[in-house]
Amino acid sequence: MNSAKTNSGTTQNLSVSGKRLTEFFQTVSGLFLFTIEFFKKVFIPPYEFAEIKKHMDELGVKTLPIVSVTGFIIGLVLAMQSQPVMIRFGAGSFLPGMVALSVVRELGPVITALIFAGRVSSGIGAELGSMRVTEQIDAMEVSAINPFRFLVVTRVVACTFILPMLTIYVIFIALTGSFLAIFLSQGISFQLYLNAVVHSVQFSDIIPGIAKTFFFGFIVGIVGAYKGYNAENGTEGVGKASTSSVVISSLLILLVDMVLVKVTLMIWSN
Amino acid sequence: MAEVEVRNLSKSFGDSVVLDNISLKINEGENVVVFGRSGTGKSVLIKCIVKLLEPDSGEVFIEGENILLLSENKLNEVRKQIGFLFQGSALYDSMSVRENLAFPLIRNFNFTTKEVEAKVKSSLEKVSLEDSIDKMPAELSGGMKKRIGLARTIITEPKLILYDEPTTGLDPITTKEISQLIVELQKDLKTTSIVVTHDLICAKIIASHAVVLKDGKVKYEGNLENLVSTSDPFLRDFFTSDILEVKNGSNK
DSSP, X not given: XXXXXXXXXXXXXXHHHHHHHHHHHHHHHHHHHHXXXXXXXXXXXXXXXXXXXXXXXXXXXXXXXXXXXXXXXXHHHHHHHHHHHHHHTTOGGGHHHXXXXXXXXXXXXXXXXXXXXXXXXXXXXXXXXXXXXXXXXXXXXXXXXXXXXXXXXXXHHHHHHHHHHHHHHHHHHHHHHHXXXXXXXXXXXXXXXXXXHHHHOOHHHHHXXXXXXXXXXXXXXXXXXXXXXXXXXXXXXXXXXXXXXXXXXXXXXXXXXXXXXXXXXXXXXX | OOOEEEEEEEEEETTEEEEEXXXXXXXXXXXXXXXXXXXSSHHHHHHHHTTSXXXXXXXXXXXXXXXXXXXXXXXXXXXXXXXXXOTTOOOOTTSXXXXXXXXXXXXHSOXXXXXXXXXHHHHHHHTTOGGGTTOOGGGSOHHHHHHHHHHHHHTTOOSEEEEESTTTTOOHHHHHHHXXXXXXXXXXXXXXXXXXXXXXXXXXXXXXXXXXXXXXXXXXXXXXXXXXXXOOHHHIIIIIHHHHHHHHHHHO
């Protein structure tokens, strides 16, 4: 009897795992086809510049306060945490450079992208999801207006171009935070801090750091739009689209970052 | 005006067959009401007619063109001649009433700003909601949303209008008003209309022709009045008592 119960439990677990695996592959293939559809539509006129600008304004304004606070705290805390160790090893003067390199190459782009994913991907997922379940997308389609071009392409393009701008802003805010921490503990002048930063950070540090945020922005936009555009099952589906947008885009940002760091190191190793 | 013909249309969702080899012909200028119990595929039928849903098999002709075979651009040209009123009105949440109405005009036609404004106001006048021009959809009641949805549907002066449950969830007085409005608009614009509804008050006012769907097939097609004298138990259960009540009510 116990063995029969165990068998039934194992079958049930296998069936749940199988269902999840199927869902995973459906999402991957769906996202892939959705991305292909995006590239088919994005280069063909009419270009929705006004709509793209509107979304860039909205996304920028929506995310600015939270990335400002986060950027400032990251710079401040990174300097505070690193300072004792750097001083212990007699490398206190390298602190501004170390913080700047960390922020420019990795922390600035990745943290901004993750916050952007949490704020924007879920928003796009919920907005398009709610439009899908209330038949607004169908209404657009039946009015001879291509909803994919109007709703998806514009949002993805806006995300792709606004995230690099936000990242540059966050890097400056983080450097301000780190200056404050070092100034309060060591009394460093702004001129000295700036010199140390400028001498440490090379062009080859800035370009890959900013360039990868175009990919991150694209991921945030395309995942949010895919989940929202294909939402089903009413309000429950909207909630799921919103949540899974954040999870998938955050995970993809970290995976793509890993790949891009490797590629960057291969290209700029010297 | 537009003529619509559906030939051998079938549509399934998984194992569930919703439309099973349906054929229908709707003549120019007719007001056809499609009845059926919930889940019998009424909405699916009209969504297949405008290719919002892709049928599994069959053909849909609008003014002689099989729309299922058209390219995206040509399909959009046909869709410019079609209006569709959704069950929940489907007003764009992020746009005001003015923007909702102007949206299809700005996107699909070359009207000047003044012409667009004039058409928006004229459409709102037809549904008696001129004062709501600057409101957002969230500020409107259910009946107002239906009227605005109707104004947006007719603003492009379509030749064919499809109504998905236009009076569901409305009180009997608003139902009657919306139904009369549909008839007036049909007379003004000389459109062909297909109305999906459960609502017999609405049907009585609108219908010049009735279609009943059951288990994915056409159970009845013909005059609405003839349904009263039907001997079929399903049709009798579905219609007789309510139609008589409506008739008696209207006679009084």
